[in-house]
Amino acid sequence: MGARAGAGGQRAPGDPQPGFVKLDGVDQILSDDERLYQAGFIHRQLGAMLQPGVNKFSLRMFGSEKAVEREQERVKSAGFWIIHPYSDFRFYWDLTMLLLMVGNLIIIPVGITFFKDEHTPPWIVFNVVSDTFFLVDLVLNFRTGIVKEDNTEIILDPQQIKVKYLRSWFVVDFISSIPVDYIFLIVETRIDSDFYKTARALRIVRFTKILSLLRLLRLSRLIRYIHQWEEIFHMTYDLASAMVRIVNLIGMMLLLCHWDGCLQFLVPMLQDFPPDCWVSKNKMVNDTWGQQYSYALFKAMSHMLCIGYGMYPPVGMTDVWLTILSMIVGATCYAMFVGHATALIQSLDSSRRQYQEKVSGDEVEGSGRN
Numbered sequence: 001m002g003a004r005a006g007a008g009g010q011r012a013p014g015d016p017q018p019g020f021v022k023l024d025g026v027d028q029i030l031s032d033d034e035r036l037y038q039a040g041f042i043h044r045q046l047g048a049m050l051q052p053g054v055n056k057f058s059l060r061m062f063g064s065e066k067a068v069e070r071e072q073e074r075v076k077s078a079g080f081w082i083i084h085p086y087s088d089f090r091f092y093w094d095l096t097m098l099l100l101m102v103g104n105l106i107i108i109p110v111g112i113t114f115f116k117d118e119h120t121p122p123w124i125v126f127n128v129v130s131d132t133f134f135l136v137d138l139v140l141n142f143r144t145g146i147v148k149e150d151n152t153e154i155i156l157d158p159q160q161i162k163v164k165y166l167r168s169w170f171v172v173d174f175i176s177s178i179p180v181d182y183i184f185l186i187v188e189t190r191i192d193s194d195f196y197k198t199a200r201a202l203r204i205v206r207f208t209k210i211l212s213l214l215r216l217l218r219l220s221r222l223i224r225y226i227h228q229w230e231e232i233f234h235m236t237y238d239l240a241s242a243m244v245r246i247v248n249l250i251g252m253m254l255l256l257c258h259w260d261g262c263l264q265f266l267v268p269m270l271q272d273f274p275p276d277c278w279v280s281k282n283k284m285v286n287d288t289w290g291q292q293y294s295y296a297l298f299k300a301m302s303h304m305l306c307i308g309y310g311m312y313p314p315v316g317m318t319d320v321w322l323t324i325l326s327m328i329v330g331a332t333c334y335a336m337f338v339g340h341a342t343a344l345i346q347s348l349d350s351s352r353r354q355y356q357e358k359v360s361g362d363e364v365e366g367s368g369r370n
Helices: 032-049 056-062 065-078 088-114 121-141 158-167 170-177 180-191 201-236 238-270 289-304 317-348 350-369
Strands: 019-023 026-030
Touching (some): 088 201, 088 238, 088 289, 121 201, 158 170, 170 201, 201 238, 238 289, 238 317, 289 317
Antiparallel strands (some): 019 026
């Protein structure tokens, strides 16, 4: 064994390749076995994050600890990097994406509508970071198990996951994830070197603003993620599920009001603020974006709640059709709110109603026997 090290500390060809690690400021040599053990430990830790953990939710979902262990074995046997939809990794990733989607759906309409220069470094960084996260989420969806609609089975086969995702939401997710506006802008600038000096520049910038609206298709992803969380709360806490649905409904209505307010200003802006539009009449073309947004939101909510037309009634055809659209959206939101509120009240009172029906049935059956 001592013959392995030659003069000058050189290793014989058959010697294991050592690795170095710093421990208390001193370089320590790790053998191949130790390095393999560390690699295996990291692999096991990552694998555990992709599997459902033994917790209160998993026990309620699968029924017992044995059933959870069987589900963990299913994930292991499904293949490399298959993510269980109820794993810790997917939970924290979905939470991160949920916050990012809400931020996108609020910030992007404001940036497109009220800021003339969308190519400042902060805005570009925000879009690049957001688009990167959404593209990563797109890839992860091809490796994440799918829960069937009746909650009876979780699909973990990679081929089935891929086919099902491609046939459902892939196209919408892909279009909303790729930076179509920046791609178009880059292609256009390369075709015309004097891009900003041409008469087409203003039209192209406006068109990129419209292309930026494709990112709002991320709303579909937000609705799906919220629906998953509603299902989770419904399977664990009935009261929490009802509260989550109410909060989601109110949040969705506020988001539509926000979008409608941005739309009220975006359309006149794309038309170069004609004299008969509400922005020109209120002399707000050169006001701060905060003032412009506040008045636009007030105008939108006045239409949606059917309490007025804002500062001025609609004059041009564009304003007329925007007002009609706002009223339709407002009436739809009101109908949805009333319907959901009624359904929630009935669901919260379902246990007592079932008990009363059972008692009434027993009384009728008893009187029939007499």
